[in-house]
Amino acid sequence: MVTGGDDLIHQPLRLRIMAAVNGLRPSQNIEFAQLKKVVEATDGNLGAHIATLEQAGYVAVEKVFVNKKPRTRISVTPAGRKAFCKHVDYLRDIIESSGAG
Amino acid sequence: METSASSVSAQQAADALLDVRRAQHRLSILRGYEYGAPHFLVWGCVWAIGYASTALWPGYAGVIWLVLDALGLLGGLLIVRATPTDGTRSAKSWRFLAAGAAITAFIAATYYIMAPNSGPQFGAFPALVMALIYVLVGIWRGPRWAVVGLAVGGLTVVGYGLFHEYFMLWMAALGGGSLLLTGFWMRAA
Numbered sequence A: 001m002v003t004g005g006d007d008l009i010h011q012p013l014r015l016r017i018m019a020a021v022n023g024l025r026p027s028q029n030i031e032f033a034q035l036k037k038v039v040e041a042t043d044g045n046l047g048a049h050i051a052t053l054e055q056a057g058y059v060a061v062e063k064v065f066v067n068k069k070p071r072t073r074i075s076v077t078p079a080g081r082k083a084f085c086k087h088v089d090y091l092r093d094i095i096e097s098s099g100a101g
Numbered sequence B: 001m002e003t004s005a006s007s008v009s010a011q012q013a014a015d016a017l018l019d020v021r022r023a024q025h026r027l028s029i030l031r032g033y034e035y036g037a038p039h040f041l042v043w044g045c046v047w048a049i050g051y052a053s054t055a056l057w058p059g060y061a062g063v064i065w066l067v068l069d070a071l072g073l074l075g076g077l078l079i080v081r082a083t084p085t086d087g088t089r090s091a092k093s094w095r096f097l098a099a100g101a102a103i104t105a106f107i108a109a110t111y112y113i114m115a116p117n118s119g120p121q122f123g124a125f126p127a128l129v130m131a132l133i134y135v136l137v138g139i140w141r142g143p144r145w146a147v148v149g150l151a152v153g154g155l156t157v158v159g160y161g162l163f164h165e166y167f168m169l170w171m172a173a174l175g176g177g178s179l180l181l182t183g184f185w186m187r188a189a
Helices: A012-022 A032-039 A043-055 A078-098 B010-056 B058-082 B089-113 B119-141 B143-162 B164-187
Strands: A059-066 A069-076
Touching (some): A012 A032, A012 A069, A043 A059, A069 A078, B058 B089, B089 B119, B119 B143
16 A cells, blocks of 8 residues: 555545646636636535645635625645645555556 | 545546546636637637628738738737736747748648639638637637637638628628637636
8 A cells, every 4th residue: 555645635626626726837826716617616615625725735825806806816835736746646656556557 | 425545545546636637627628718718809800800891892802811910910919928927928929929920821822822713712711721720729628619610610611602792791790700709708618
């Protein structure tokens, strides 16, 4: 058994959130509404998991006003990117060590 | 029930990685729509004005399209430069201009070798070229590109075949209109 997975990222919706924000370039962010479509989640569910990832220091959340409307923008932090890549490597290791890869 | 990351089976790991790839693919498609939308709005205007002007002043078609294509490329360049980037703005601008030059050169070379015999042939060919490009992009980057490609290609052929006499006006309304609608449709994605 390969060890070293990240329990926080492994939760399916948080894994999808991290996959999406990790796909952004370093200076980019994604708006809450677009992230909702990417990860196919409800507002409440997505908000809760983003808060968990923010508390862990994996994502940064910025609230701005565009044309007087509130917008929430999410980006990945360097620590989040590193943790996500490490977790993906861990998942690949599991597949390879099982002989299925 | 949540699975602990320390007790993941190979199947669960494979499913998780598939989930990762799907999320990244969806992001790539939505970002493609987001970047494509303003270009469709610009070129929808160019087509509507260009084909309508060509119908009104066919003798000036060459000049009309030269000016409008230059304006379209300039508009596209401004959109590319206004798009938030990670410092690759000049590379993207260069690629955008290179793509525009390649398409223009291809159409000009084809006209040179297989000169169009009529106004509708002159007007239909660039529309078919763009329709093909949209369909090809759609195969990799999301169905909305393919839909606009099929719509523009189909409308061009139908207009050429059934409304030959009013082809330029047909293309101004339905060709330009399709691009404009696609711009709004992609912006709403």
